[in-house]
Amino acid sequence: MADTFSQIYLQFVFSVKGRQSLIPKENKEELHKYLTGLVQNRKAKMLAVHCMPDHVHIFVGFKPVISISDFVKEIKVESNEFINAKGWTRFKFAWQEGYGVFSYSHSHINSVVNYILNQEEHHRKKSFQEEYKEFLEKFQIPHKSEYLFEFLE
Template sequence: MSYIKIWIHAVWGTKNRLPLLKEPVLSQVCKHILDNAKEKGIYINTINGYDEHLHILMLLKHDCSISKQMQLLNGESAFWINKNSVTKANFEWADKYFAASVSDDKIDKVRAYICNQQEHHKRYTFAEEYKLFLRGIGYENDLG
């Protein structure tokens, strides 16, 4: 078995940034993603979001690429949301997402940031937050 420890902070939004994750939907979706991840051997440290997006702090599985792990989580969750009529409207995630590695010394800061989403979004929209993330890692273009 290979041993790796790569922390990933992933963020993805709903298609067209529709606010489909208002409570209690957000809690249901987060719980399902946690349960699904556990079944697939994916360790999620922290998960939270806001009306139109989710943040996850997780370890990358030794046998997964980031894109594969994202598909296992967001692709399956969209299917589950629609199958169980969790939202009134048809549910889709946006095609693009943000994912970045996190060093061990930043884990507590990222965890706190994810846990504080409701407070954070009293000041910033998801679009503003996303642009700040991209600017912070050297991308100036909006990946939407």
Template sequence: MLIASAIGWGGVADHVHLAIRLSRNITIAELVKKLKTSSSQWLKTQSPSLATFAWQTGYGCFSVGPTDLDALCAYIDQQEKHHATRSFQEEFRMFLKKYGVEYDEAYVWD
């Protein structure tokens, strides 16, 4: 069963961006759980220094239409450049504001 197909990905030291085409047979929460579990298990086999690695509890998920996909992939490809001037927290707040998501800072960060 195909649960998702990766379209693009990029990461920096404290987070990862993924562009994923999600199958209708799995929820976003299930996909995130599977991604975090399998990547965590794999990372821990790569070095003893990663033995205590753990993802944060939360995640953000935003959908885009087909016409925005190229721009999204370009954004993901430029993560290191973005984060030279903007922190993960600043970037996440920007996305929340852009997509009109109300939030309370007390519940956003682990």
């Protein structure tokens, strides 16, 4: 075979450390653009991105040129540095450890894109914690609820 062919669609979900609402609404579009650049620099295609104040959804056409764990680690580290350099928060910004990654077939692209782009509406009815637990249950991912979220005390 002369080339590598793949069709991998992944949704990444991760939250702000301590589940704090630290992503300013007025900076959301700039962060979307920055995240898109990070994704493209890793040979992936951004299909949808949406930052809520306390978490982010990224949906990509993924190329297997980098491991999934390295991909999300690099995205989180570089976007964390970007947010801190911009001084958008009064405190040091950080993403929570861990993340969710969920795979989809080609036939689900439009519905996942719509879901991600409509996060504001979606979260009027459901909290991020409820949403995340539903993902884990829908994808039959074993988990212990007490280890899902890190809250600041």
